[in-house]
Amino acid sequence: xxxxxxxxxxxxxxxxDDAGSFERSKRRLAWLLLLPTxxxxxxxxxxxLAQTIYQSFTNARLASTQPTEFVxxxxxxxxxxxxxxxxxxxxxxxxxxxxxxxxxxxxLAIALVINSNFKGRGxxxxxxxxxxxxxxxxxxxxxxxxxxxxxxxINDFFVDKTGLLNEPVAWIAxxxxxxxxxxxxxxxxxTPFVALLLLAGLQVIPSxxxxxxxxxxxxxxxxxxxxxxPLLKPAILxxxxxxxxxxxxxxxxxxxxxxxxxxxxxMAIYAQQNIVNFSDLGYGATISVAIFLIIAIFVVIYVxxxxxxxx
Amino acid sequence: MAxxxxxxxxxxxxxxxxxxxxxxxxxxxxxxxxxLGLLFFMPFIISFxxxxxxxxxxxxxxxxxxxQEWRWSNWSETWNTTIxxxxxxxxxxxxxxxxxLALVVVVAQLFxxxxxxxxxxxxxxxxxxxxxxxxxxxxxxxxxxTLIPGYxxxxxxxxxxxxWPIIVPSLVTPFGIFLLTQFxxxxxxxLEEAALIDGASRFRTxxxxxxxxxxxxxxxxxxxxxxxxxNNFTGPLLFLRKPDLMTLTVGLNFFKGQYVNDWPKxxxxxxFNAIPVLILFxxxxxxxxxxxxxxxxxx
Numbered sequence: 001x002x003x004x005x006x007x008x009x010x011x012x013x014x015x016x017d018d019a020g021s022f023e024r025s026k027r028r029l030a031w032l033l034l035l036p037t038x039x040x041x042x043x044x045x046x047x048x049l050a051q052t053i054y055q056s057f058t059n060a061r062l063a064s065t066q067p068t069e070f071v072x073x074x075x076x077x078x079x080x081x082x083x084x085x086x087x088x089x090x091x092x093x094x095x096x097x098x099x100x101x102x103x104x105x106x107x108l109a110i111a112l113v114i115n116s117n118f119k120g121r122g123x124x125x126x127x128x129x130x131x132x133x134x135x136x137x138x139x140x141x142x143x144x145x146x147x148x149x150x151x152x153x154i155n156d157f158f159v160d161k162t163g164l165l166n167e168p169v170a171w172i173a174x175x176x177x178x179x180x181x182x183x184x185x186x187x188x189x190x191t192p193f194v195a196l197l198l199l200a201g202l203q204v205i206p207s208x209x210x211x212x213x214x215x216x217x218x219x220x221x222x223x224x225x226x227x228x229x230p231l232l233k234p235a236i237l238x239x240x241x242x243x244x245x246x247x248x249x250x251x252x253x254x255x256x257x258x259x260x261x262x263x264x265x266x267m268a269i270y271a272q273q274n275i276v277n278f279s280d281l282g283y284g285a286t287i288s289v290a291i292f293l294i295i296a297i298f299v300v301i302y303v304x305x306x307x308x309x310x311x
Numbered sequence: 312m313a314x315x316x317x318x319x320x321x322x323x324x325x326x327x328x329x330x331x332x333x334x335x336x337x338x339x340x341x342x343x344x345x346x347l348g349l350l351f352f353m354p355f356i357i358s359f360x361x362x363x364x365x366x367x368x369x370x371x372x373x374x375x376x377x378x379q380e381w382r383w384s385n386w387s388e389t390w391n392t393t394i395x396x397x398x399x400x401x402x403x404x405x406x407x408x409x410x411x412l413a414l415v416v417v418v419a420q421l422f423x424x425x426x427x428x429x430x431x432x433x434x435x436x437x438x439x440x441x442x443x444x445x446x447x448x449x450x451x452x453x454x455x456x457t458l459i460p461g462y463x464x465x466x467x468x469x470x471x472x473x474x475w476p477i478i479v480p481s482l483v484t485p486f487g488i489f490l491l492t493q494f495x496x497x498x499x500x501x502l503e504e505a506a507l508i509d510g511a512s513r514f515r516t517x518x519x520x521x522x523x524x525x526x527x528x529x530x531x532x533x534x535x536x537x538x539x540x541x542n543n544f545t546g547p548l549l550f551l552r553k554p555d556l557m558t559l560t561v562g563l564n565f566f567k568g569q570y571v572n573d574w575p576k577x578x579x580x581x582x583f584n585a586i587p588v589l590i591l592f593x594x595x596x597x598x599x600x601x602x603x604x605x606x607x608x609x610x
Contacts, residue, residue: 026434029513033430034442036423037483044480045449048460062459110347113340126593127348130355133588135542135560138581141572142354151370153357192351196531197490203527204497234493241447242486249453252544271455281459288456295451303447 049292055285062279075286084262085287088270089294095179095266096247099186103243106187107194112228114195115202132192140256143185147171172257178264182257186250194239201235202228237306241299248295267291355585362386362578369574385575392576394565397554404555405562406583409541412474412558416481416540417533423483424532425525428491429517433503443492446485454545462549472553477546481539487532494528495521530595538588559584 056075060068079085114125131139146153155168171181205228213223229236251268258264260273271291275284357376361369362385364378392402430436431443465476502524503516511519522529547561554562559580566576 027436030430030434030436030439033426033434037427037446037488038442040423040479040483041446041449041485043464044457044461045452045485047464048457049449049452051460052456113344122593124344124348126589127352129589129592130585131351133538133585133592134355134581135544135584137544137560138563138577138584139354141577142358142581145369146354146357188351188354193535196534200494200527200531204494234497238490238493241450241489245450251454268453268455271453275455275459284455288453291453292451292456295453296448299447299451303444 052285052288055282056289058282060281060285062275062281064279068282071282075283078283079286079290084265085267085270085290087263088265088267091179091264092248092250092266092268095183095186095250096244098180098183099190099247100240100243102183102187103191103194104240106191107239108198110191110195111198111202115199128192128195130192131189132196134189136189136252137256139189140185140253143188144172144257147181149173175263178258182253182264185253185257186247190243190246194243197239197242198232198235201232204235205231233306237302241302244298244302245295248298249291267294358578358581362575362582364575366572366574369578382575386579389576389579392565394554401554401562405557405559408556409558409560410587412477413537413540415478417537419478419482420484420487420536421529421533424487424491425517425522425529427483427488428495429521431488431492432495433500433521447489450485450489458545458549465550471550472556473550474556476550477543480546481536481543484536487536490532490535491525491528494525498524534588534592534595537591541584541588 057070057072058068059071059074110128114121114128134142145151147155149155149168149170152168152171154171155165158165159168169177171177209227209231210223213227218226249268250266251272254264254266254269260269260277265273267287268291271284271287274280274287278284360377363381363383364375364385365380365382368375368379390402391400393399394401398404431439461476461480465471468475470476498521503520506516506520507513542560543558544560547558548564551557551561554565563577563580563584566573566580
């Protein structure tokens with residue numbers, strides 16, 4: 001039998017057998033290529049996720065000698081009644097909607113503009129990236145300083161320099177402006193990144209398509225709607241998924257701006273607070289699982305929406 | 312193939328409108344670009360001039376743009392910072408640690424992510440779509456989830472105060488694979504099929520057809536992973552305790568006082584954080600633009 005296989009493998013004349021071994025070697029190659037990825041993903045994502053799901057059914061405490069007990073669905077029952085978590089979901093969703101919306105529209109506009117040929121393009125491209133090159137924690141500190149109601153440059157501009165406002169505003173502390181102030185920082189910081197991703201997508205679109213469209217008399221707007229946007233779809237999907245997931249998991253800007261202020265907690269801050277401040281590892285894990293599920297819903301929505309359009 | 316020779320120039324020509332509106336459009340474009348550039352650049356400029364001020368002046372009211380008295384020594388003081396219990400050139404040391412870590416991460420990610428992306432984009436194998444979806448799903452895991460179990464896991468391996476817990480998780484990222492897979496799929500299959508029929512190996516088609524064609528995406532991933540590693544905060548914060556081992560982002564914490572931050576040093580540290588990424592992008596954005604065109608010639 002094995003001799004047969006070897007023989008048929010060697011017999012290049014037999015087309016059928018050759019195709020079969022080709023398929024097999026392709027499969028083996030695929031697994032070989034994926035091996036490093038699967039190993040890393042297992043260690044840094046799957047193992048922690050499994051651990052967290054397990055903990056969400058227990059009353060585990062952080063750094064405690066008290067024995068961990070299995071509590072069934074108790075944490076989940078509590079979660080459903082937890083208005084603090086409900087509030088953090090709304091805060092996070094509003095933040096995500098505002099920032100991803102603005103970043104996508106602005107980023108696309110910027111990508112379209114810097115994709116064309118003009119003098120000083122290199123400088124403008126690099127200048128655009130400045131906000132994104134600054135570490136989030138430090139950018140947040142910088143903005144906190146600019147927003148300050150006593151010595152901040154923003155109030156100086158609106159009150160003293162232009163007179164648009166009568167008195168300084170405590171942008172971060174005031175409930176009505178706090179979410180907008182933190183969203184502005186995120187938009188400022190991340191729009192360049194969105195533009196960079198979309199720009200890479202624009203670069204791959206072959207230019208002959210536009211020439212053909214021009215010959216056919218398509219207007220610029222028509223070219224944009226029926227050529228650029230559809231061809232940009234793979235890049236748009238990457239960008240939107242990545243940005244949405246990041247916005248839903250937002251932590252650092254909120255943490256620097258507000259600490260653990262109850263009215264401005266995001267889902268990630270709410271989970272972190274339960275684990276670190278209240279040492280409630282079990283309940284924190286439950287919240288984390290809920291966050292994971294909420295974010296996963298978004299991934300499914302995006303992927304299916306784009307799949308349906310493709311078909 | 313020759314049609315793709317000068318992609319960008321012809322792209323610009325294709326979208327060019329009649330002269331009068333083109334000129335108005337150009338003026339408008341520069342105006343918008345200038346406004347946006349200023350908006351994006353302003354905080355950086357303010358921070359840059361602040362590196363020459365005293366902490367008192369940075370916190371004074373009304374705020375100043377230009378320093379009243381230029382303290383050039385802020386930069387040399389930052390460069391020669393001393394920390395108790397650390398080697399004497401601690402600031403250059405942090406910078407060096409950040410640089411080599413970033414380089415390792417960039418090379419690893421470009422290599423491993425592109426291999427996996429090639430498998431997802433070009434090879435048919437059972438379970439491919441499920442594994443791909445699964446991998447995308449891991450992007451939905453919030454960092455609070457991975458932080459504590461990850462720490463415990465690496466601590467068991469006795470990897471505290473080594474660079475392994477920082478390098479290993481960034482060897483390959485689902486995002487990088489996703490980005491490259493999406494781009495590989497947009498590359499026409501005909502080129503490779505022709506090469507395969509001519510007897511080229513899979514590796515050869517990957518190396519000399521796919522990679523050159525996907526240059527904009529590879530450069531994007533290179534810049535993104537460099538920036539990601541350069542600005543990585545939680546990893547080094549958790550695993551590197553000795554000042555000598557720290558990277559720049561974490562080292563900057565020494566400039567945050569218990570009551571008052573050492574603002575000039577923090578700002579200078581920020582400059583060191585931002586500038587390498589900008590230089591990198593400035594240098595590579597040229598290839599970025601040329602990527603597609605030259606790939607067409609080779610193909």
